Amino acid sequence: MVAQPTAADIRSQRRQGLFGNTLEARKRRFGLFFALPAFLFFGMFYVYPLFQTFYVSLFSWSLIDEPSFLGTVNYIRLFADKEFLNAIWVSFLYAFGVVIPIWGIALGLALIFNRSFRGRQAYLTVYYIPAVxxxxxxxxxxxxLYNPSFGLFSVVMRGLGIGGLRMLDDPSTAMLALILLSIWKGTPVYMLIFLAGLRAIPSDYYEAAEIDGARSWQSLLLITLPLLRPVFLYVMVISLIEAFKVFTPMYLLTSGGPGSxxxxxxxxxxxxxxxxxxMGYASAASVIFxxxxxxxxxFQFRLLRFQQVD
Amino acid sequence: MSKNRIFRTLTSLLGQMGLLAGALLISAPSLYMLSASFMNSNEIFSTRLQLLPEALNWSNYLEVFARFNFWLYLNNSLWVTGAVVLLNLIFTPMVGYSLAKFNYPGKNVLLLFILATVMVPFTAILIPLFLIVRNLGWINTYPGLVMPFAMSAFGVFLMRQFMLSVPDDYIDAGRIDGASEGRIYFQIVLPLIQPALITLAIVVFVANWDEFLWMLVVTTGDALRTLPVGLAKFREQYQTRFELMMAGSVVAAAPVVLLFLALQRRFLQGIAGLSGLK
Incomplete structure (x- = not known):
């Protein structure tokens, strides 16, 4: 591996900087040159928009007329807007309603696929299909599927004795309907990530545990789950962000309704x-988002650091 | 002994049955889409349980292609996604190489920033992004559809990860032989990470084939609509023609599903590899 640079090295590198004809300076210039596209791209499509969001949020602007300065009025309006507060609540409801079942199901499936059995690869392929x-x-x-009269879901539920379901038209079930389809679609990816994490655990650990007479549930509880912690945290962070980003199913199935x-x-x-x-009002909502x-x-990083300490 | 074996056969049988039931349940929506795309309207509107069409009814596909701009949408999707993949293949390995093997002022800031962009939900920058693209005159143009996705944070991380695994000795040997840095990159480094480039291409293709919100906002007419947006517009116009909607859906889903079935292992490795990128 690369040796740690000494303080003297760092000082001399600093002195050399980007200019001059030494190998180090040339390497530095080349590295910077190759990173230029990233500076440009992320600057233009991420950094600048972030500042711009905040800037636009201080105006009232309909794209057609001239923007007029409002200051913090948009923010004050937002927090008095029941629709906005409802949107925050609904986002949390959806996000946690989706991710918590996903964590459990994905981990369970990964544990199953971490064993070897006949047809494993074929099953893995089929189980992954919703994700693609x-x-x-x-x-x-x-x-x-959810269509109340002829959708397969409604027909099957009717067969099971639960008739008259209007999953998407009923405010009390619409969210459930969206959560269900999202769990169905989202689980495979996290199953795969858990599986990769499980595979990375050295088999020596299990062999040692077996020699010591550990039962399989003890191995699971005392070896697998603790070692899987970093993967679990990664899944937590990524799946939550993904869930908060959700747009397409709402747009196509409910347009945000029934009601809100x-x-x-x-x-x-x-x-x-x-x-x-x-534009200004929506930008202010984006800033809060x-x-x-x-x-x-x-909060999640806090959790991560806390767990690294103990 | 034999009791034990019976027990084991039984559990394995139960396990297989469970897996099979799970597989059926998980693929039920996808299979039903395929089945419904061949149904006639009577079959689809049947309020009784009808899982399969009486006969394969190809006319839905013919109608979808004849009456709606599906060729156009498919064509647009292929061009837009193709361009995004190409740009990612050009730029993200460069940046990954730079981040993995070089030191320069601003590098840590860049790295941290790219990491942070993973946290930024697209909707949160949707409006300013739209305003930038509008100022550039890119609304309803190919650059407007493509450029915001020319690079991706996860692509850069994936590449950085692979570049870290390229031995420094190879690069230094090139330098000793007097090769320029550019030549080292193109003739030594890139060939070494070729498999990673294929993984990158797959991951980027899949992620962008599906892009919906941006394409919805930035296209103003049918001419540049990609398949997802085309399907959504179709849904608005023909609420009740579910059999056509399903035929169109099959067409829209097919490229990624076929890619997946053809390249399963590499595909799954690529997705799983993303988790190693913290």
Whole structure:
């Protein structure tokens, strides 16, 4: 591996900087040159938009007229807007409603696929298929499945004695319907990530445990799960962000309704920005959205650090 | 002894049955889409349980292609996704190489920033991104559809990860032989990580084939619509023609599903590899 640079090395490197004709300076210039596309791209499509979101949020602007400065008025309005507070609540409801079952099911499936059995690869392929079907297509399939009179889901439920289901039209079940299709679609990817994590655990550990007479559930509890912790945290962070980003199923199946039962933050921002043309208001909502995710991420990193210490 | 064997056969049989039931349940929506795409409208509207069409009814596919702009959508999807994959293949290995093997001012900031962008939900920057693209005059143009995805944070991390595994000795040997840094990159480094490039291409293709929200916002007419947006517009116009909607869905889903079935192992490795990128 690379030796740690000494303090003297670092000093001399600093002195050399980017200029001059030494090998180090040339390497540095080349490295910077190769990173230029990233500086440009992320600067233009991420950094600048982030600042711009905040800037636009201080104005009232419909794209057509001239923007007029409002200061913090958009934010004050947002927090008085029942629709917005509802959107935050609905986003949390959806996100946790989706990710918690996914964590459990994905981990369970990964544990099954970590064993060897006949047809393992074929099963893995079939179990993964929902993940490779485009979310737009997946949503349209469920639109058909949930149809109250002839959708397969409703027909099967009727056969089971639960008749009269109007999954997408009833405010009390619409969110459940969206959560169900998202769990179905989202589980395979996390199953695969857990599986990769399980495979990375050296088999020596299990062999040693077996020699010591550990039962399989003891191995699972005392070896597998603790060692899987970093993977679990990765899955937690990524799956939550993914869940908060959700837009397509709401757009295609419910448009945020019935009422506002499924109007998540993405939907709220999209509708205010591109349907009502309230660019400033939607930008202010975007800023709050970002802050919420930032807080969630910080909380999760806190969890991560806490767990590394003990 | 033999009791034990019976017990073991029984559990394995039960396990297989469980796996099979799970497989059926998991693939039920996808299979039903395929089946419904061949049904006639009577069959689809049947309120009784009808899992399969009486006969394979290809006319749905013919109608979808004849009446709606599916060739156009398919064509647009292929061009847009193809361009995104190509740009990612050009730029992300460069940046990954730079981040893995070089030191320069601003590098740690860049690395940290790319890491942070993973946390930024697309909707949160949707409006300013739209405004930038609008100022550039890119609304409803190919660059407008493609450029915001020309690079991806996960692509850069994937590449950085693979570049870290390229031995420094190879690179230094090139330098000793007097090769320029550019030549070292193209003739030594890139060939070494070729398998990773294929993984990158697959991951980027799959991620972008599905892009919906941006394509919805940035296209103003049918001419540049990709398959997902085309399907959504189709849904708005023909609410009740589920059999056509399903035929269109099959067409839209097919490229990624076929890619997956053809390249299963590499595909699954690529997705799993993403988790090693912290």
């Amino acid at each position: 079907i485009s979310l737009t297509v997946w949503s349209l399939i469920w639109l058909l 039962a499924t109007r998540v933050l993405s939907m709220f921002i999209f509708q205010n920005g591109f349907q009502y043309l309230k 970002l802050l919420i995710l930032l807080l969630l991420a910080l």
